[in-house]
Amino acid sequence: MAKKKIQFSLVYRDMWQSSGKFQPRKDQLERIAPAIIDMGCFARVETNGGAFEQVNLMAGENPNLAVRAFCKPFNEVGIKTHMLDRGLNALRMYPVPDDVRALMYKVKHAQGVDITRIFCGLNDTRNIIPSIKWAKEGGMTPQATLCITTSPVHTVEYYAAIADEVIAAGAEEICLKDMAGIGQPAMLGALTKAIKTKHPDIIIQYHGHSGPGLSMASILEVCNNGADVIDTAIEPLSWGKVHPDIISVRSMLKNEGFEVADLDMNAYMQARTLTQEFIDDWLGCFINPANKHMSSLLLGCGLPGGMMGSMMADLGPIQKMINKEREKKGENALTMDDMLVKLFNEVEYVWPKVGYPPLVTPFSQYTKNIALMNLLTMEQGKGRYVMMDDAIWGMILGKSGKVPGTIAPELVELAEKKGLKFTDADPHTLLENSLDTFRKEMDENGWDYGQDDEELFELAMHPEQYRPFKSGQAKKQLLADIQKAKDAKLGGGQKISQEEIDAIKHAKADAVKAPLAGQLLWGFGGEGVLAPCVEPFIGQKYKEGDTFCYLQTKWGEIVSIPAAMGGKLVDISVKPGQNIRQGDTIAWIEREA
Structure with a gap:
């Protein structure tokens, strides 16, 4: 007699997120959706979530149209769609006011997303429970998340108590989010059993990265203890720092005696070929080769x-x-x-x-x-x-x-x-509500609020990325970045380097360089909110170790940039809000004798 049925979810968004920092375009997502459906083994597909929308905006693409287009074919055949939601931070890297968070669920439900995976990086239920309520009000299924790690405080009892609390608050599903893949298999099995014993009707979905090599053992443990859905990937973006491949996971569970759906290999190879085509087109320019490898470190x-x-x-x-x-x-x-x-x-x-x-x-x-x-x-x-x-x-x-x-x-x-x-x-x-402020900005610019207020939501959630998207600057910057990446790969003629130019132009000064590509910010508020800040003046002095400015990367991370070795500011080469490339010089600071 076969064991229980295990369903699979394809985490197509996270496959790209864990490999690089860009997502396929709308037309590419539309092309691959039928192949994913034809594979026949997926009950769920991840179609949206953290970093998806910022990077699409930075690529000059409207993510609302992309989400609608990607969800539509899955909605039509009854495959559930799900998204990743950072709780207090919603879809970005810093906190989001209540009115914007509440609007998100109405927008995402209207766009065709069925399930929201709500997590708090601290497992603080105060950041999860309001989203459970708003998700239900918006018509979505709230899946509360336990962020898995291994430490003296992260015990089965610790996690089970959080599960009890969020289920009591209305969570209909639980995700075990093993984002680093370091959850120990035995602990994960015991935790799954503890939750299922007390809440037999709650669906448990396991999400584990391959990085340190424990994920397959963890999948076997959670399934043998009652898990219902397993997140998987497909080649060429499976394994490495990403997720186990559906073929291997399905084979292992079938041979363990679980009931699993059939997999159409012709459709798998088609989806594999399309994904490689997207990489070869331009997305591969932003994939770090190291992310293709696993590491026990x-x-x-x-x-x-x-x-x-x-x-x-x-x-x-x-x-x-x-x-x-x-x-x-x-x-x-x-x-x-x-x-x-x-x-x-x-x-x-x-x-x-x-x-x-x-x-x-x-x-x-x-x-x-x-x-x-x-x-x-x-x-x-x-x-x-x-x-x-x-x-x-x-x-x-x-x-x-x-x-x-x-x-x-x-x-x-x-x-x-x-x-x-x-x-x-x-x-x-x-945090203070902010939608009225963004409505005013849209009215002043003559911007449409969009279907189901989705454009208002996009500005309110990602203002730093939405504005250059609307101006067309984001698309120009992306094309320049792609050309630069391709030129670097192909090689080129001998040109004087930017470092040599700086050495000539600022002989006695240290260059403050951007460690990553992103948008320059002079200030970042103490409450985790971007704040206006006066641009530094030429002649301003810094101590070694002082923060000179901040950079918001394309995927929303805020990075502080130190003032080199300290000294006097002698020149600034970029403007606040400007998008800059990795390695670009931001300013020059001259060390004082």
Whole structure:
């Protein structure tokens, strides 16, 4: 007698998100949807979610049209569609006011998305429960999420208690979101059994990345203990830092005795070919080759595979700065492998100090950034925790929610010295509603609110990306970025480098360079909200380690950029709000004798 039926979901959005930082275009999504349907094995498809909309806007594409077009064929054949929702942060990297969050569910339901996977990076139910209510009011199925990690505080009992609370609040499904793939299989099996024993009618969906290599064992454990739906991927974007491939997962579960749907291999190969075609077209220009590989090193630091690309980009500039310091001291330069091990070790050290936040967006970025800056400031002899921005402090102080563990005494003491105050306030109550402000902006610009207010929602959710999309600047920038990436791949003639130009033009100054591509911001508010800030003036002085400006990447991450080695500002080459490329020079700061 066969065991229970296991359903599969294709996480087509997250396949791209975990490989690179762009998504297929609307026309590409429309082309591949029939092949996904013809495969016959998917009961669900992920069609939208975190970072999808920002990157589509930055590609000059309207994500509302893309979501509608991608959902439509699945809606017509009864395949459930689902999206990823960051709770307090909704679809972006920083907090979203209540009125915008509530509107999101009405818009997404109208666009054809059935299920919203609501998560909080801290597993703080105060950030999840309001979204459960709004999702139900909007006509969507609320799937509450447990962000899985491995630490002394993240026990079966800890997670089961959260599941009880969100189910009591109306969650109809539970997702075990193993975003770094470091959840231990035995614990995941025990947790699944605990939830199913108490709530037998609740659907449990497991989402596990392949990065450190535990995902197949975890899938087997959760299925043998009552899980209902398993997230999978397809080649050429399966495995690596992404998700296990449907062929392998289906084979394993079928041979274990579970009932699984048939898989049409001709349709699989068609979907595989189309996905490769999209990569070859231009999306492959933004896929980090390292994300195609698994790494056991991820087990120690717990960082999610999906952020490895941006992390490696961050590591390069810091490596150069550290090696400059080591050269002064007559010490050997560190290789990238040396840097990687040092960074992973520092994340392991920092993580418990900041209260064991599950390492998922945005808290994985915050924890990584603390560790990265610590490597630099320790090399400079200044110790740890010298360079932490408002967003990082917001996590530590409780403005994003309650961390699972305890903040280390040295950080509590440092906060007191800085005059910063901890809070236990419900995070969403710290934000003022904003839709009226965005309605006014749309009215002044003569912009249409869109079908079901979807354009109003898009501006309110992603203002920094929506404005350049509307002006046409985003499309121009993307085409320039694609050309630059293709030129770099193909090689080119010998040209004077930007570094050489800078050396001639600013002989005595240090260039402040963009570690990543993104949009320049002079200020970032203490409540996690983008804030207007006066542009620095020529002659303004900085200490080494001061934050010079911020960068919002295409996928919404806020990155602080240090003021080089400190000194006097002698020139600025970009304007606030301007989109800049990785490696572009932002300004020049001259060290004072």
